[in-house]
Amino acid sequence: MSRSAPLGAPDEARNVLAITPFRRLWISLTLSSLGDWLSLLALMSLAAIFTADSATLVRYLAVSGVVVIKLAPSIVLSPLVAALADRLDRRWTMVAGDVLRALLYVSIPLVGLLFPGFALEWLLIAAFLAEVVELFWTPAKDAAVPTLVPRRLQREAGRLCLLVSYGTAPVAALLFAALASVGNLLGALVPSLASPEADVALYLNGLMFLVAAIVVAGLPIPKHKPAKGGAGTRDADLLRSMWTGRRAAGASPLGRGLVLGMLVALAAGGTVVGVGRLHVEGLGAGNAGFGVVFAAVFAGMALGMLAGPRVLKKFSRRRLFGVSVAVAGLALLFSGAVADMVLTAVLTTLLGVGAGVAWGLGTALLGEEAGDEDRDRALAFLHGCARVVLVAAAAVAALAAGFIGDYALPVGPLTYDLRGSGVVLMAVGLIAVVVAWVSYRQVNRDDPEAGPGLVPELVAALRGVDLTEDQEEEPEHPGAFIVLEGGEGAGKSTQVRELTVWLREQGFEVVGTRQPGATKLGMRLRGLLLDRENSHITPRAEVLLYAADKADHVEQEILPALRRGAVVISDRYVDSLLAYQGAGRDLAPDEIRGISDWATQDLVPDLTVLLDVSPEAGLSRLGGPADRIESESLEFHDRVRKSFLALAKRDPERYLVVDASEPQGRISKEIRRRVRSLLPDPVDAGSEAVTGMIPVIKSD
Numbered sequence: 001m002s003r004s005a006p007l008g009a010p011d012e013a014r015n016v017l018a019i020t021p022f023r024r025l026w027i028s029l030t031l032s033s034l035g036d037w038l039s040l041l042a043l044m045s046l047a048a049i050f051t052a053d054s055a056t057l058v059r060y061l062a063v064s065g066v067v068v069i070k071l072a073p074s075i076v077l078s079p080l081v082a083a084l085a086d087r088l089d090r091r092w093t094m095v096a097g098d099v100l101r102a103l104l105y106v107s108i109p110l111v112g113l114l115f116p117g118f119a120l121e122w123l124l125i126a127a128f129l130a131e132v133v134e135l136f137w138t139p140a141k142d143a144a145v146p147t148l149v150p151r152r153l154q155r156e157a158g159r160l161c162l163l164v165s166y167g168t169a170p171v172a173a174l175l176f177a178a179l180a181s182v183g184n185l186l187g188a189l190v191p192s193l194a195s196p197e198a199d200v201a202l203y204l205n206g207l208m209f210l211v212a213a214i215v216v217a218g219l220p221i222p223k224h225k226p227a228k229g230g231a232g233t234r235d236a237d238l239l240r241s242m243w244t245g246r247r248a249a250g251a252s253p254l255g256r257g258l259v260l261g262m263l264v265a266l267a268a269g270g271t272v273v274g275v276g277r278l279h280v281e282g283l284g285a286g287n288a289g290f291g292v293v294f295a296a297v298f299a300g301m302a303l304g305m306l307a308g309p310r311v312l313k314k315f316s317r318r319r320l321f322g323v324s325v326a327v328a329g330l331a332l333l334f335s336g337a338v339a340d341m342v343l344t345a346v347l348t349t350l351l352g353v354g355a356g357v358a359w360g361l362g363t364a365l366l367g368e369e370a371g372d373e374d375r376d377r378a379l380a381f382l383h384g385c386a387r388v389v390l391v392a393a394a395a396v397a398a399l400a401a402g403f404i405g406d407y408a409l410p411v412g413p414l415t416y417d418l419r420g421s422g423v424v425l426m427a428v429g430l431i432a433v434v435v436a437w438v439s440y441r442q443v444n445r446d447d448p449e450a451g452p453g454l455v456p457e458l459v460a461a462l463r464g465v466d467l468t469e470d471q472e473e474e475p476e477h478p479g480a481f482i483v484l485e486g487g488e489g490a491g492k493s494t495q496v497r498e499l500t501v502w503l504r505e506q507g508f509e510v511v512g513t514r515q516p517g518a519t520k521l522g523m524r525l526r527g528l529l530l531d532r533e534n535s536h537i538t539p540r541a542e543v544l545l546y547a548a549d550k551a552d553h554v555e556q557e558i559l560p561a562l563r564r565g566a567v568v569i570s571d572r573y574v575d576s577l578l579a580y581q582g583a584g585r586d587l588a589p590d591e592i593r594g595i596s597d598w599a600t601q602d603l604v605p606d607l608t609v610l611l612d613v614s615p616e617a618g619l620s621r622l623g624g625p626a627d628r629i630e631s632e633s634l635e636f637h638d639r640v641r642k643s644f645l646a647l648a649k650r651d652p653e654r655y656l657v658v659d660a661s662e663p664q665g666r667i668s669k670e671i672r673r674r675v676r677s678l679l680p681d682p683v684d685a686g687s688e689a690v691t692g693m694i695p696v697i698k699s700d
């Protein structure tokens, strides 16, 4: 099963922040992001207050209208703005953007005070204009960051920028909740404020944008030449990048399952944003409660992304992904049913954790699945869909809640308050659970390293036990078994030859061999299997024929040599069966694993060297006509390559993955270095026969 990758490097973060211009820009970004999130909360709450006397549907529409207005411009207007933004000076675009946003946000409470009849309309207009300004500001910021940071630290700089973009959300929500809890005091001090906490939040917001503008004005951001045709950043044209990236993301069941699961988890969060303000009002909690719920979702997400894979690091990532989407759905389902503010906050935190784990794991797995060439396009597609889904979920949820309305249902002597928002939360939660199940099945369909089952694995992961370790057995022979694996033309035969010669020179008895075709039966099977005339061989028959070769090879050649204490080096072994027949032919990997374990008498190599090269490069190295397997499609060979890599990732101690596009000499050196650490020091030719675990010394 695929396991979690190690996270983060705090030293690198410190190194980037030690660069003064970047640190200043980062502080300014933190202030702008904080202001942005604070404005979202303040505007939603003002929209609810301005429509307090209107029908339920109007109230929901006003509140969700704020969300739509804040998110939709980036989807619809980004291509147009990206072309214009590239022509402008980056520093002054950012400064002007911050100043304009400060003025727009401050104008909202002022217009509410001076022209109360126009308050809601101006709120929506100003929010829209602020978003259009942000569309110019964002590409300028994205382009400015790399000019302040050396290339080797740019990844970390990007990560820090992303951290403040989303990490400020819970901070803003808590700040808003704190302002709301002193709302009465603020109202008493300044009676002219319509909604003290929202008004103060917007003034504070204006101040933060102004400070951000002053900081950016002093930064040494170099002037740039606009790109030809006025192109903006690569994913600025959101709709186009979604369209071009759809194949990269959804090429396999795994990719489709991941995208589906991540989007439904996000839709669960979007639903809370869309109906949350009026839902908590129904629970008697108002703005402070809304701030808490908002903070809970985002803090939960951050927690899930950072801590989830660490806590359950022995758990299969694919399984953990499916489970976390289901957790998000269930939490939403229950949060719609409960009528208690504290429970609602707990459940929305859980929702955030589920969505955060799913998003963190899902993006990592999708990136791996798409591979180097398609990773950027697949992620651009995902991010585009995420924005659309967030807007749609918030808007549709609010609309549906408004249509359903609120009712007091008599239940015996009591009444149950059935709110439209509660019904929507439950319905979306239920849909999310069903989609989580579909996604779980798709994502885990062809996991070449699936563990023993969800529940035993979960229990073992919580206890910190690695089930795969239990399966490791003590070696039963004194020899050493080394396997070279990889796709077509990766250079396996070349390296088997080279390693064999080198080890013999060191005095080891070495048996260089291969699959299929090392025994008499094997040679016949090889002829059958690789002959292009035999296109009628069915996938299951193919598995059994390769397995027959393995059974014969292990019993007749490999085991006897290992028992003698020799070093056996095989060109291909069991991983080829899992990769070619499992992933390539799309057969159940656990069934293939069962067959090959039986055929090989559970013999596991001491070391597997995976020579990794793209199928295009590997196949182009081969001379002569392609055999039956070599002539399979590039997609087939690509699945094989990914499967090899996944197998290696699962058990890094037993694998050495080598970039096989490197020159032969360099590859040989890398292999020797690893093999040297595996074998004992050779004894000189005159010494006695070696016993125990040490391979015997060649006698001739």
Ligand SMILES: Nc1ncnc2c1ncn2[C@@H]1O[C@H](COP(=O)(O)OP(=O)(O)OP(=O)(O)O)[C@@H](O)[C@H]1O
Binding pocket: 486, 487, 488, 489, 490, 491, 492, 493, 494, 495, 621, 622, 660, 661, 662, 663, 664, 667
């Ligand atoms: N690192 C390398 N860079 C470039 N060419 C290489 C490299 N290693 C091997 N080759 C060449 O690639 C061709 C295929 O090499 P080799 O037969 O060792 O690959 P293989 O993985 O055993 O192929 P097969 O899929 O047929 O088993 C040979 O011509 C070999 O000389």
Ligand SMILES: Cc1cn([C@H]2C[C@H](O)[C@@H](COP(=O)(O)O)O2)c(=O)[nH]c1=O
Binding pocket: 488, 515, 516, 546, 572, 573, 574, 576, 577, 578, 580, 581, 629, 630
């Ligand atoms: C062992 C094994 C091999 N194959 C495939 C992989 C190759 O296309 C050929 C073997 O030929 P080569 O000399 O290594 O190129 O057979 C497979 O599909 N399954 C297996 O288990």
